[in-house]
Structure formats: C-alpha cells, structure tokens
Amino acid sequence: MKRESNLKKVLSAGHFAVTAECGPPKGADEGPIKKKGGMLKGYVDSVNVTDNQTGVVRLSSLAACVILKEEGIDPVLQMVTRDRNRIALQSDILGASALGIRNILCLSGDHQSFGNQKGAKGVFDIDSIQLIHTVKTMRDEGKIIGGEALTAPPQLFIGAAENPFADPFSYRVLRLGKKIRAGAEFIQTQCIYDIPRFKEWIGMVRDEGMDQKVYILGGITPLKSAKMAEYMNGHVAGITIPEGIIDRMKKVPPKDQREEGIKIAIETIEALKEMKGIHGVHIMAIEWEEIVPQIVEKANLYPRPSL
Amino acid sequence: MITAERKPFEEIKEMVKPYSKLLVVGCGTCVAECAAGGEKEVALLASALRMEARMENRVVEIDEMTLDRQCVYEFIDQLTETVDNYDAILSLGCGAGVQAVSDVFPDMTVLPALNTTFLGETKAPGVWMENCRGCGDCKLHIFGAICPVARCAKGLFNGPCGGSKDKRCEVHPDTPCAWHMIIERLEKKGRLEQLNNIYPPVDWSTGQGKGPRKIEREDQMI
Known part of the structure; x- marks a missing residue:
C-alpha cells in the first residue's frame, strides 16, 4: 500500500490540524530524535524536522525524518536552499520520497552568517519559491528543472512558510499568492504574538480568496521566560513580539513565567481556531518539545483524528 | 568600478x-x-x-x-x-x-x-557600495534597476525573505533590504505587477558556471 501524507489527510478531511517542530541534535545520535518523536506521537498530525536551522550544523533533516517515520510519525522534511544547489536539492527530493517521506516545507533558510559556520559559502542557487515550483513540477509533470523526465515522480505534499510580520507588510499577501501559484498546498506561518496584525493579514488573505487555495497553519512558540521574549524580539530574524506580551511575561515571577508562556500559547491557539481561513496550528516549542502534549490537550485539540 | x-x-x-x-x-x-x-x-x-x-x-x-x-x-x-x-x-x-x-x-x-x-558605486566620499556581481545576464529592467543578486544577502529572485524588517536586511541591520527597495520603487511607478510572475531558476552559467569567462570580439581585434 502506498503511504500517504497524514497531514494532507487531516487537512483535506476538514480537521483543524496540529503540527509540531523537532530540531535534530548536534551529533550523530538518533536517541534525541526518537525521544522527541515519542513525546509528540499521537498529539500532533505531523512533525517538521528543521534543516540546519539558523545555519547551525545538526544531524540532517532527511535522516531525522526517516528515524521519525520508523517511529510511526508523519514527518515534514524542511529543506533550505542555502546549503545545496539544484542538483543536490532535486536529488534529495527524490531520495526523500523513495524513503517514504510525504511532506516537504520549502524554505530559503536563515543566512549562514547567523550560525556556527560563518565562513560558509551561501549557495542560494534557487530561492524558496523556485524550490516549491521545482517540487510541484517533479511531482505533477514528472520533470526536473530543464524538462528532463523522471522515471518515477516523487510524492510530496508541498508546504511553504510565510511571515505575516515581516516587511513590506502590504506585499506579504502578494508573495503568499506567488507561493500558492508556484505550488504550495500548505503554509506554516512564523510564530504569532501580535494577534491584531495577524488578523489584519489573514483578512487580506481572505479578501484575495487565498484561504480557499491553501491550508494555513498558524505558528505558535510558547515563551519560556520574559528574557526569551526580549531576546527573540531583538535578535531572532523575522520575529516580532509586542511590548504587551513582553510586559505580561515580566509581571509574573520567574518561576511562573513558563506557565504564563503556555497560557499565552493556548490563548493564541484559541484565537486562531476562531479565525476564518486558519486550518491549523504549527507548534514550534524550541528545545521544549515535551510541553507540546500539554498545550495540545489544554487547547482541546486532543485526541488527534486517526485517518 | x-x-x-x-x-x-x-x-x-x-x-x-x-x-x-x-x-x-x-x-x-x-x-x-x-x-x-x-x-x-x-x-x-x-x-x-x-x-x-x-x-x-x-x-x-x-x-x-x-x-x-x-x-x-x-x-x-x-x-x-x-x-x-x-x-x-x-x-x-x-x-x-x-x-x-x-x-x-x-x-x-x-x-x-x-x-x-x-564592483561598486561611490555612494558618498569614503563610502563604496557593492551593487553588481557581474553575473553576465543583466536583469535590472525587471527589478526597478536594483540588483537582487548583488544587493540581497540571499540573492533571491522572488523576494523578500521573511527577515526584512523596517526596510532593513536581517543580515546587516545597516543594509537596506534590496527587496523592500525594489517593491517600493516599482509600486511608485505603478509597475508592481512586474513581480507577479514567478521568476524561474537563473542560468548561472553566464556567471561562474563555466569557469573563468572570456570576451572575444572580432571587431576589436587587430
């Protein structure tokens, strides 16, 4: 029997989807991946595996996806264009599909200057939108870049990221439209703390009818502390945390800040559930994967549909 | 120069x-x-x-x-x-x-x-800016005369990336986001639709793709 993307099944059945993120270890150890997978299993529909996020060398996303798959989890292969040219990317797309991976998230990737290999040559042979289109053409037309035919096409549910909080704001929706036209079938957004701005963005998305063409999963990152909130706001590319949220975290004694962060995350999920055009949430609990089941349960998203 | x-x-x-x-x-x-x-x-x-x-x-x-x-x-x-x-x-x-x-x-x-x-421009006395990579296939007419290859840190052709904030590049906060500039310039000229097309993968062979490049022009040869 052919394996199918669980995420695609959940979304196309009309369920509010839940995905989570798993960062691979900085070592050749499958243990941490299995452990994180074990924590998430049953509580989410699919698990994204980051691809050397922030330009830091980690165990490969493709390898970690295979490990998760063997644990019975539907993995989402994150693939950045920073480190590999079109030859390597297309080769890995074929390999991923052959290994039974059924979801891909196409990204440009954080610039190498943020990571631990600052002297690396950034490849950026193609960009994220070109990667989306490449996967779509490989899957639907059985052709690689340049038109040569494949002996067998890859089977992948195609995803992209979108940051509603980056500038220029008015252009973000047009760019989302480009990603949809390129072939994106699901979108996972940057983490949401500024709900009014997110509402404005999803309103614009709805006005263009884009929520009918693509599944949108809102990004959630539970804050561990006021310090983390301040750091992310100032230092992490593409992330904006409003003063109100930072103040709310600060008002709570440090020992209770994690609890407050979880509360904010749940409130955000509740708000997203009410928003027309939002089809799920993507929980990125950075090195805090063990908290995901609690969040999913408290947000009344457990148990997950079994399809 | x-x-x-x-x-x-x-x-x-x-x-x-x-x-x-x-x-x-x-x-x-x-x-x-x-x-x-x-x-x-x-x-x-x-x-x-x-x-x-x-x-x-x-x-x-x-x-x-x-x-x-x-x-x-x-x-x-x-x-x-x-x-x-x-x-x-x-x-x-x-x-x-x-x-x-x-x-x-x-x-x-x-x-x-x-x-x-x-390859740069003298922006002000003592300030030089890189704005051309000599890629061998100039596309400035599409991007409002702002080069995404040289001036976007990721060389994106369908930008901007998610790191553009307050018109600044995520990589160098003192560098303007090339894509923000491209969008602003084309918007002003009423030509933003020029960016609607998905720009296909670039043929880099006009740049470094075939090793060192050489120009030969018979009309200039003695």
Whole structure:
C-alpha cells in the first residue's frame, strides 16, 4: 500500500490540524530524535524536522525524518536552499520520497552568517519559491528543472512558510499568492504574538480568496521566560513580539513565567481556531518539545483524528 | 568600478620581507578612484615600508611607479625597462592587475598589496557600495534597476525573505533590504505587477558556471 501524507489527510478531511517542530541534535545520535518523536506521537498530525536551522550544523533533516517515520510519525522534511544547489536539492527530493517521506516545507533558510559556520559559502542557487515550483513540477509533470523526465515522480505534499510580520507588510499577501501559484498546498506561518496584525493579514488573505487555495497553519512558540521574549524580539530574524506580551511575561515571577508562556500559547491557539481561513496550528516549542502534549490537550485539540 | 582595500600593513610587511629591491606599482584607474592603489597610496605605503626597514636595520631599495592601467598590456609595458632591477613587484592593482603584470613578466615575483572587493558605486566620499556581481545576464529592467543578486544577502529572485524588517536586511541591520527597495520603487511607478510572475531558476552559467569567462570580439581585434 502506498503511504500517504497524514497531514494532507487531516487537512483535506476538514480537521483543524496540529503540527509540531523537532530540531535534530548536534551529533550523530538518533536517541534525541526518537525521544522527541515519542513525546509528540499521537498529539500532533505531523512533525517538521528543521534543516540546519539558523545555519547551525545538526544531524540532517532527511535522516531525522526517516528515524521519525520508523517511529510511526508523519514527518515534514524542511529543506533550505542555502546549503545545496539544484542538483543536490532535486536529488534529495527524490531520495526523500523513495524513503517514504510525504511532506516537504520549502524554505530559503536563515543566512549562514547567523550560525556556527560563518565562513560558509551561501549557495542560494534557487530561492524558496523556485524550490516549491521545482517540487510541484517533479511531482505533477514528472520533470526536473530543464524538462528532463523522471522515471518515477516523487510524492510530496508541498508546504511553504510565510511571515505575516515581516516587511513590506502590504506585499506579504502578494508573495503568499506567488507561493500558492508556484505550488504550495500548505503554509506554516512564523510564530504569532501580535494577534491584531495577524488578523489584519489573514483578512487580506481572505479578501484575495487565498484561504480557499491553501491550508494555513498558524505558528505558535510558547515563551519560556520574559528574557526569551526580549531576546527573540531583538535578535531572532523575522520575529516580532509586542511590548504587551513582553510586559505580561515580566509581571509574573520567574518561576511562573513558563506557565504564563503556555497560557499565552493556548490563548493564541484559541484565537486562531476562531479565525476564518486558519486550518491549523504549527507548534514550534524550541528545545521544549515535551510541553507540546500539554498545550495540545489544554487547547482541546486532543485526541488527534486517526485517518 | 572595481573597489579594493589595502591589506593590513603587517601582512604586507611579512610578504615583502624576503626582498631587498622592491618596486611598488600603483594603478591610476579604479583603485585610485577608491583611494586604495593610486599614486598617493603607493607613496604612503612605500614610505611606511622604508621606515619599517630602517627601524629593523635592514637595507632595502624601494621605488615607486604608478601606471594609468595595470590591466592593459600597453601600460604594463612601461615597466619593461626597469623591472630587471628589482627582486619583486608589490602591486597596488586589483586582482586583474596583479595577474596581468605577472603574465607579462612571468619570472618576476608579483605580490598583491590590496584585497580586491567588488564592483561598486561611490555612494558618498569614503563610502563604496557593492551593487553588481557581474553575473553576465543583466536583469535590472525587471527589478526597478536594483540588483537582487548583488544587493540581497540571499540573492533571491522572488523576494523578500521573511527577515526584512523596517526596510532593513536581517543580515546587516545597516543594509537596506534590496527587496523592500525594489517593491517600493516599482509600486511608485505603478509597475508592481512586474513581480507577479514567478521568476524561474537563473542560468548561472553566464556567471561562474563555466569557469573563468572570456570576451572575444572580432571587431576589436587587430
């Protein structure tokens, strides 16, 4: 029997989807991946595996996806264009599909200057939108870049990221439209703390009818502390945390800040559930994967549909 | 023009140490414009090297010469008569100049005093900006005359990335986001729809794809 993307099944059945993120270890150890997978299993529909996020060398996303798959989890292969040219990317797309991976998230990737290999040559042979289109053409037309035919096409549910909080704001929706036209079938957004701005963005998305063409999963990152909130706001590319949220975290004694962060995350999920055009949430609990089941349960998203 | 910056004095000092007869050769074109390798910079570097040698009680002979262009044979030829008087040439030309001089005098040691950086614009006195990568297939007409290859840190063709904030690039907060500029400029001209098309993967073979490039024009050949 052919394996199918669980995420695609959940979304196309009309369920509010839940995905989570798993960062691979900085070592050749499958243990941490299995452990994180074990924590998430049953509580989410699919698990994204980051691809050397922030330009830091980690165990490969493709390898970690295979490990998760063997644990019975539907993995989402994150693939950045920073480190590999079109030859390597297309080769890995074929390999991923052959290994039974059924979801891909196409990204440009954080610039190498943020990571631990600052002297690396950034490849950026193609960009994220070109990667989306490449996967779509490989899957639907059985052709690689340049038109040569494949002996067998890859089977992948195609995803992209979108940051509603980056500038220029008015252009973000047009760019989302480009990603949809390129072939994106699901979108996972940057983490949401500024709900009014997110509402404005999803309103614009709805006005263009884009929520009918693509599944949108809102990004959630539970804050561990006021310090983390301040750091992310100032230092992490593409992330904006409003003063109100930072103040709310600060008002709570440090020992209770994690609890407050979880509360904010749940409130955000509740708000997203009410928003027309939002089809799920993507929980990125950075090195805090063990908290995901609690969040999913408290947000009344457990148990997950079994399809 | 081609911009360059002088190497740190310590590095140059170590490089020239084995040679007692040195000719410091500048270039009067691009690197003179960016105040890295013109006549004035040649004079400054030569005197610094002489002073350093004196302080270390070494006897050296250091002469100076600046060519109008260090990358064209007709000008390099001006060195032919004197070159045999020296152990080495310290070139303040760009990388093309250093190699051209070395090609003309293959037995001579030619040392680079500059780090060649980019194809740039003089933005203000003392400020040079990289805005062309010489990719061999100019697409500026599509992007409002702002080059995404040279001016976007990720060289995106369907940008901006998710890191653009307050018109700034996530990589260098003092660098304007090229994609923000492209969008603003095209919006002002009512030509934003130009960006609606998905720009396909670029053919980089016009750039570095086939190794070193060469231009051959019969109409210019004698």
